[in-house]
Amino acid sequence: xxxxxxxxxxxxxxxxxxxxxxxxxxxxxxxxxxxxxxxxxxxxxxxxxxxxxxxxxxxxxxxxxxxxxxxxxxxxxxxxxxxxxxxxxxxxxxxxxxxxxxxxxxxxxxxxxxxxxxxxxxxxxxxxxxxxxxxxxxxxxxxxxxxxxxxxxxxxxxxxxxxxxxxxxxxxxxxxxxxxxxxxxxxxxxxxxxxxxxxxxx
Numbered sequence: 123x124x125x126x127x128x129x130x131x132x133x134x135x136x137x138x139x140x141x142x143x144x145x146x147x148x149x150x151x152x153x154x155x156x157x158x159x160x161x162x163x164x165x166x167x168x169x170x171x172x173x174x175x176x177x178x179x180x181x182x183x184x185x186x187x188x189x190x191x192x193x194x195x196x197x198x199x200x201x202x203x204x205x206x207x208x209x210x211x212x213x214x215x216x217x218x219x220x221x222x223x224x225x226x227x228x229x230x231x232x233x234x235x236x237x238x239x240x241x242x243x244x245x246x247x248x249x250x251x252x253x254x255x256x257x258x259x260x261x262x263x264x265x266x267x268x269x270x271x272x273x274x275x276x277x278x279x280x281x282x283x284x285x286x287x288x289x290x291x292x293x294x295x296x297x298x299x300x301x302x303x304x305x306x307x308x309x310x311x312x313x314x315x316x317x318x319x320x321x322x323x324x
Contacts, residue, residue: 139218146214146222153210157183159230159264164216164250165237167308169197172233174304176209182231184209187219217255220262228264231301236308239275251282253289260291260322267322270300274314286320295319 154160161179163172166186176184186209188194197211212219223229240248251271259269269292273279286292298319309315 142215142218143222146212146218147224149212150219150222150227151224153185153212154183154227158226159228160185161231161233162187162219162229163233163235165234166193166197166211168193169200169211171235171304171306173197173200173204173206173209175233175302176206177204178302180208182208186211187214187216189213189215216250217258220255220258223262228267229259229262230264230267231270232259232263232267233270233272235272236274236312237278239273239278241275241277246281249278249281251285253285256285256289256292263322265322265324268295268298269318269320269322271318271320272300273316274312276316279316279318282318286318291323292320293323295321 160183161175163175163184163186166172166188169186172184172186176182186197188197188211191213194211194213200206201209201211220229234250237250238248240246260267269286271282273282283294286294298321300317300319
């Protein structure tokens with residue numbers, strides 16, 4: 123690919139991202155309304171865990187996001203069938219959602235459960251929990267926000283601990299406990315839980 127094509131490709135991608143962020147800003151404003159804080163699950167899958175969490179915590183508004191259309195469709199069906207009022211699901215990319223949030227709407231709790239570990243070294247750049255995204259997440263969060271991360275992958279667990287320990291906006295909570303448990307299909311398969319809980323540094 124020529125340098126001109128690379129420049130054009132980057133400009134096209136940047137413009138598309140800017141358009142997506144602007145559309146999400148409008149959508150998030152509609153979904154969140156006058157709520158000033160909310161609970162976010164990044165990569166909500168079929169919505170099983172977040173739907174159960176929302177039912178157990180009716181005072182919190184929960185938002186689940188995922189990139190796969192079919193997953194969001196199943197999540198929305200769960201919401202409708204169970205008549206859960208304090209939850210919404212959106213097909214969206216996580217960094218675009220975080221960039222779209224305005225100061226009027228902040229995340230108070232963020233859950234990331236069993237994300238793709240991208241095990242090959244050349245793919246590590248695709249891991250969500252990196253310094254850039256931790257900064258992005260901190261900017262979109264309340265002063266006392268907490269990040270809950272769970273994986274079955276030992277390498278991704280160690281990676282996440284290192285990223286959090288070296289990031290100025292987050293501090294690992296050594297003695298905190300996981301706030302909610304419910305059986306999930308994936309956990310029944312893996313039988314392994316490696317948790318990291320971090321709090322935003324005000």
